[in-house]
Amino acid sequence: MRQRRSKLFRHTFEQAAVGLAHITPAGRFLRLNRRFGDILGYSPAEMLKRTFQEITYPDDLETDLAQLQQVLAHEIQSYSIEKRYIRRDGSLVWVNLTVSLVRRPDGAPDYFIQVIEDITPRKRVEEALRHSDERYRRLFEEAPVMYVITRNQAGLPIIEDCNNLFLSKLGYSRAEVIGQPLTQFYTPDSCAKLLEGGYQRGLEGFFTVEERELLTRTGRVVPVLLRALPETTPEGQVQGTRAMYVDIGDFKQMEATLRANEERFRQVVASISDHIYVSEVNSEGRFLNRYISPNVAKLTGYPQAEFIANWCYWGSLIHPDDREVAAGQIERLSRGQSSEVEYRLTRADGQIIWLRDSARVESEGPAKIIYGVVSDITGRKRAEEALCESEQKFSTLFQRAAFAATLVSLPEGIMVDVNEAWLQLSGYTRPEMIGKTTLELNLYPNPEDRARSMAAFNQQGWVRNQEVALRMKSGEVRILSVNSDWVDIGGQKYILNTAQDITERKQAEERLAYQASLLANVNDAIIAADAQFILTAWNPAAEQMYGWKAAEVLGKLSAEVVRSDSPAQSRAEMIRTLAETGQFQGEVIQYRQDGTPFPVEARTIVLKDAAGKTTGYVSVNRDITARKQAEMQLAERQKFLEAIMVTIPDIVYLYHVQQQRHIYFNKDMESLLGYSTEEIKRMGADLILKEVHPEDLPRVMNHIETLAKTQGNATYELEYRIKGKGGNYLWFYVREQVYQRDQAQQPEILFGVCQDITERKQAEESLRQARERLETLSRQLLEAQEVERRRLARELHDEIGQSLSMVKIDLHMVQQLLQPTGLTKPLNESVDLVERTLQQVRALSVELRPSLLDDLGLVPALRWYVDRQAQRGGFTARFEADPLPERLAPELETVCFRLVQEALTNVLRYAQANQVDVELKLGQAELHLLVRDEGVGFDAPAALARAAQGGSMGLLGMQERAALVGGRLEIQAAPGRGAEIRATLPLKYAAPAEAEA
Numbered sequence: 001m002r003q004r005r006s007k008l009f010r011h012t013f014e015q016a017a018v019g020l021a022h023i024t025p026a027g028r029f030l031r032l033n034r035r036f037g038d039i040l041g042y043s044p045a046e047m048l049k050r051t052f053q054e055i056t057y058p059d060d061l062e063t064d065l066a067q068l069q070q071v072l073a074h075e076i077q078s079y080s081i082e083k084r085y086i087r088r089d090g091s092l093v094w095v096n097l098t099v100s101l102v103r104r105p106d107g108a109p110d111y112f113i114q115v116i117e118d119i120t121p122r123k124r125v126e127e128a129l130r131h132s133d134e135r136y137r138r139l140f141e142e143a144p145v146m147y148v149i150t151r152n153q154a155g156l157p158i159i160e161d162c163n164n165l166f167l168s169k170l171g172y173s174r175a176e177v178i179g180q181p182l183t184q185f186y187t188p189d190s191c192a193k194l195l196e197g198g199y200q201r202g203l204e205g206f207f208t209v210e211e212r213e214l215l216t217r218t219g220r221v222v223p224v225l226l227r228a229l230p231e232t233t234p235e236g237q238v239q240g241t242r243a244m245y246v247d248i249g250d251f252k253q254m255e256a257t258l259r260a261n262e263e264r265f266r267q268v269v270a271s272i273s274d275h276i277y278v279s280e281v282n283s284e285g286r287f288l289n290r291y292i293s294p295n296v297a298k299l300t301g302y303p304q305a306e307f308i309a310n311w312c313y314w315g316s317l318i319h320p321d322d323r324e325v326a327a328g329q330i331e332r333l334s335r336g337q338s339s340e341v342e343y344r345l346t347r348a349d350g351q352i353i354w355l356r357d358s359a360r361v362e363s364e365g366p367a368k369i370i371y372g373v374v375s376d377i378t379g380r381k382r383a384e385e386a387l388c389e390s391e392q393k394f395s396t397l398f399q400r401a402a403f404a405a406t407l408v409s410l411p412e413g414i415m416v417d418v419n420e421a422w423l424q425l426s427g428y429t430r431p432e433m434i435g436k437t438t439l440e441l442n443l444y445p446n447p448e449d450r451a452r453s454m455a456a457f458n459q460q461g462w463v464r465n466q467e468v469a470l471r472m473k474s475g476e477v478r479i480l481s482v483n484s485d486w487v488d489i490g491g492q493k494y495i496l497n498t499a500q501d502i503t504e505r506k507q508a509e510e511r512l513a514y515q516a517s518l519l520a521n522v523n524d525a526i527i528a529a530d531a532q533f534i535l536t537a538w539n540p541a542a543e544q545m546y547g548w549k550a551a552e553v554l555g556k557l558s559a560e561v562v563r564s565d566s567p568a569q570s571r572a573e574m575i576r577t578l579a580e581t582g583q584f585q586g587e588v589i590q591y592r593q594d595g596t597p598f599p600v601e602a603r604t605i606v607l608k609d610a611a612g613k614t615t616g617y618v619s620v621n622r623d624i625t626a627r628k629q630a631e632m633q634l635a636e637r638q639k640f641l642e643a644i645m646v647t648i649p650d651i652v653y654l655y656h657v658q659q660q661r662h663i664y665f666n667k668d669m670e671s672l673l674g675y676s677t678e679e680i681k682r683m684g685a686d687l688i689l690k691e692v693h694p695e696d697l698p699r700v701m702n703h704i705e706t707l708a709k710t711q712g713n714a715t716y717e718l719e720y721r722i723k724g725k726g727g728n729y730l731w732f733y734v735r736e737q738v739y740q741r742d743q744a745q746q747p748e749i750l751f752g753v754c755q756d757i758t759e760r761k762q763a764e765e766s767l768r769q770a771r772e773r774l775e776t777l778s779r780q781l782l783e784a785q786e787v788e789r790r791r792l793a794r795e796l797h798d799e800i801g802q803s804l805s806m807v808k809i810d811l812h813m814v815q816q817l818l819q820p821t822g823l824t825k826p827l828n829e830s831v832d833l834v835e836r837t838l839q840q841v842r843a844l845s846v847e848l849r850p851s852l853l854d855d856l857g858l859v860p861a862l863r864w865y866v867d868r869q870a871q872r873g874g875f876t877a878r879f880e881a882d883p884l885p886e887r888l889a890p891e892l893e894t895v896c897f898r899l900v901q902e903a904l905t906n907v908l909r910y911a912q913a914n915q916v917d918v919e920l921k922l923g924q925a926e927l928h929l930l931v932r933d934e935g936v937g938f939d940a941p942a943a944l945a946r947a948a949q950g951g952s953m954g955l956l957g958m959q960e961r962a963a964l965v966g967g968r969l970e971i972q973a974a975p976g977r978g979a980e981i982r983a984t985l986p987l988k989y990a991a992p993a994e995a996e997a
Helices: 002-015 034-040 058-072 120-142 164-170 188-204 249-270 295-300 304-309 313-317 320-334 378-400 420-426 447-460 503-521 540-546 568-581 625-647 667-673 677-683 697-709 758-821 824-848 851-855 858-873 890-911 940-948 954-964
Strands: 019-023 029-032 078-086 092-103 109-118 146-153 156-162 209-215 221-232 238-247 275-281 287-292 339-346 352-364 367-376 404-409 415-418 462-471 477-489 492-501 525-530 535-538 583-591 597-608 614-623 651-656 661-665 716-723 729-741 747-756 876-881 915-922 926-933 968-973 979-986
Touching: 019 034, 034 092, 034 109, 058 078, 058 092, 058 109, 092 120, 146 164, 146 221, 156 188, 156 238, 164 209, 188 209, 188 221, 188 238, 221 249, 275 295, 287 304, 295 304, 295 367, 304 313, 320 339, 320 352, 320 367, 352 378, 404 420, 420 492, 447 462, 447 477, 477 503, 525 540, 540 614, 568 583, 568 597, 597 625, 651 667, 661 677, 667 677, 697 716, 697 729, 697 747, 729 758, 851 890, 858 876, 858 890, 858 915, 890 915, 890 926, 890 954, 890 979, 940 954, 940 968, 954 968, 954 979
Parallel strands: 876 915
Antiparallel strands: 019 029, 019 109, 078 092, 092 109, 146 156, 146 238, 209 221, 221 238, 275 287, 275 367, 339 352, 352 367, 404 415, 404 492, 462 477, 477 492, 525 535, 525 614, 583 597, 597 614, 651 661, 651 747, 716 729, 729 747, 915 926, 926 979, 968 979
16 A cells, blocks of 8 residues: 555656655755656756756745745745746746645654746736736827726716826826816817717717817817727726817818918919910811910910911921820820820920920710810929939949948838949949848848947938948958938938948057057156156156156156256267257166166157157156166076086987077086987987887977977976987986077977986886785785675674574573573573674674675665665665666675775764765766765865875775776765765776786
8 A cells, every 4th residue: 555655646746737846955956757847948867966046046046045944944834936947948937836844753854845837928928918008008198199088977077097198288287187077178069069968979889070179278279079989897888988089270270271272272373374275176076276375375485366266286386206295195185085295395486395285075065175284394304304414423423432332222121222332342242232131131240230220310310420330241340430311312212321431440549549558558657748848748657657646747847857867978968869860768877756766768759840840759768677686686597507507417408490409408418328419419300319219209209299389488298218328228307398489480499408217217117016016915905805704794694693593592492491490580681692692693794794795786785785774873865776787796896885885884973964865877887886965074185184194094995995996986075065975986897917926
C-alpha cells in the first residue's frame, strides 16, 4: 500500500499541469516536475544546479523573500504572489506562485513546496486592455469634435463626461461641467427642442443629425451640428446618450458669404474677359451663330460683326498646324459630345495667341445648342514653357550638382531619382537605387538616425544640416550633413534630400578635440606669451610643475613667474637663436613658486603673422628631474651590469637573427661549451642546428619561429641539450626575447640568458625514479592493507563470530537447565555480554571490509553504507548512482568505497550536517564521485596545509588513493558553507608494473 501511494504521488507530481518543486530553505532546488522546467525553459538537471533567487526577476525578489521569511517565522502558513522568472533564453515569464513549508517532526524547516502556474498570456491581455483604454481615452480627448456623455435623470440629460474640446470651446473647467444638466449650456431655443423630444429620440437611437446652439461662458452662441447615440451599460440597458457636436460657425459664415458671392458672380460674368459664344447645329447639320460676346473683338482684334456674319470666319484665323485639332472638336460637337481643346489663333496684329475652347452640347428639340467659352491661355502656355525649361534646368542642376541628392516619393519613401554625386559617394548604380527604400538598401546602420530624421521632417516640414551616418555599398559608414525639403514636380510632392560628405571634417573635428584633450592632459607644461612676453596661456601641467595657478600668472611678465638660473650670456644666446631660427631648445634650471630648483628641458618657438611679424611665443617645458636621476642611476647600473657580466655563472648573449651569428657573449659560453671565441663566432647558427640534441631540435626550431612571429617583448623560455666540444650533452635553461627589430618590425637581435641545469636535470631524474618507487610501495601497501582487512574481516566473521554464536547457544542451553536453581541472573548477564561482543565483532568485520563490496559490487555496497551511516549520524542521505554496465576493476571499486567511507566518517565527526548527498555518475571514460554536505564546513586550504605537516592524514590519504589509480580529488569547503568532495577516476584502470626495489 505504501509503495502504491508513493507511486501515485510520483505520478501526480510528474504529470501535474502546474509546475511543482521542492526547494531547500536556502533556495536550492531538490526536485521538480517536468512542467516546472518547461515553464522556465530549463532541463531538470539544469534546475537542480540553481537556486530560485538566481532565476527570479530582481524587482520581484524582495517581495518573495519577505513572504518566505514570514513562513519561516510561523507568521503565515503559506502565501501566493504573482512574480516574474527569468527563462533560460533570457525572456521573462509571469507566474502565479504558491509556497508552503514542510517541517520536520521537531518543527525545523525541511523543504518548501512551490507551485507555479504560467499566467503570461493573462498578463499580456491585461497589458493590451490597459493600452486599449489609454488609446480610447486619448481618442476621446483629442477628437476634433466635441464629445459629451450624459446619463438620463428623470428625462433630463446630466453630463457625466466630456472632452477637452467641449470645455475649451465653451470656456468652462471640468469641475464646472460634470454633474450639470446639459440644458445649462444650450440656448433657450435649443433647450426647447431637446426637451420636446430630441433627448428622447437620442435615447431610443432615432436621433439623426440636427442643428443646435451652445452658449459659452461669455454668452457667445456657438452653432453646432449634433449627432446623438444611446449610451448603454454592459448589460445593454440604455442609461444616457453619447453626443457629438461639430462647430459649424464657420460653415454658417460661409453660407452667407456664398450668397453674397453669387450676386457678385453675376456682375463678374457681365465683365468677364473670356469670349462666350452660343451656336446651333440644325437638323441639316449646319452651324449657326446664336450669340457672340463683344469680347471677341478684344481677343482677336477683329470686329464682332465679322464673326456674327460668318460662322466660318473664326476657323480661318486658327493656326494652320492646329486646324486639325479644331476640326476634331467640331466633329465631336456635331455628334452631341462636349469637347475642350487648345489651339493657336492669329490676331489682326499678327500676334499668335493660345486659346482654350471649352464647349458643351444641350439638345433643344431636333437642334443641338453649343455653349462655349474661349479663354486666352497664352500666359499659361508661356508659363508652362518656362516651367518645362525650369524643370530641365532643375534636372541638369540635380544631376550635375557637386553635392549628393536624392528624390523620394511620398508616402512610400521610394527613391525616384538620384544624382551622379550620390552614385559616386555611395558606390551604387542607378538601377540598384531607383525603386528602393532606405530600409531595403539598409542605408542606416543606426535605425535611430532614420527615426530621428523622419520625426524632425514630419514636425517641421524640413530638415537642416542634420548629421546622419549612412552605410555605403562597400559597407563603409560615412557621416553626411543632410538637408530635406518638400518639392512640387508636376503637381506631385516629393522630398528632396541633399547631402554633403562630412566624414573627413568630423574626423578632423575629432582629431582637434583629441588634440585639445591632449593639450589639457599632457604632462608637459605648455606656456604661451605675447610679443612683450606677457603670459597668455598656462595649462594644468604648468600649474602642477611650477605651483602657480593660471589665474595667478596670466597677464604677468613671463620672467616674473618662470625664473631661470642661467647667466646673462646664456639668455642672450637664447634670444639670438629665437630671432635667427624661430625656435630654441635646451636644458635650464628653473624655480617653482616655493623656490625649489629643478631641471627643465625647454622648447620654445616664435609665432608670426602673415607679414612675418612676431606675435608671441610658445614654450613646451618638461620636468626632467626623473630623467636626470635615471641617467645617473643608469650610469651606476651600467658599471654594475659590466661587473655582473664578468661574474655571472650563466651564459649571456646577443644573437643577430638575420646574420645568424653571435654579436656578444660572455666568457661562460667558452668555459661551459669548451669552444673558443673564434670557434663560436665561426659556427654561428650551426651551434643550434648541429649541436642541439636531435630530440630537442624540433622544440628549438618551434621556439625560434615563435620568437619571429611575436609582436611584443614577451620572454620565452625553453630547456634543451647542447653537445659540448668534448662530445657530452649539457642541459640548458634558456630565456630569450626580441632585443631589437628592423624597419619591417621583424626580429633582428635576440637577447638571451642560458643557465647550465645539467645537475638539476640529473637530480630531477633521480627524484622521478624515487617517486615512482614510492608510488609503487604505496600502492603495494594499500593493496596489502586491503588484503589484510579482508582476511581479518573474514576471520572475525567466520571464526570469532561463529565461536561467539556457539558460546551464546551453549549459555542458552545452560539457562534452560539451571532455571529452577536461581542461578539465571549471572547467566543472563553472560548471554547479554556475549551478544554485545558478537555485535561488536560483526560491526568491526563490516568496517574492515564489507562483504557486499566483494559479492555484489560497488553500487549496492555504497547504497548500504550510506544508509547505515545516515542512521548512525541522524542525517538525511540522498544516494544516486548511474547503472554500471559491468563490474569495475577491484582496485577502482576499493578506492571509490574508501573515499566515501572516509568522507562520511568526517561528516559524522565534524560536519553537524542535516543533509548529505552522494552521487556516482558514469562518464565516457571516467567515473565521477561526489560527496556533499550542508554542515558547518571547514577551511579547506588550511586543512590541507595541516595534513601536509602531519596534522591529519585523512584528506591526504584520500588524495593519494585517487592518484594511485590515475584519478584526481577536489575539495571545496568553507566555514558555514558545507563541504564538497569530487573525485574523477579513469574507468579503464590498469595497475602499473611493479618497480624493482
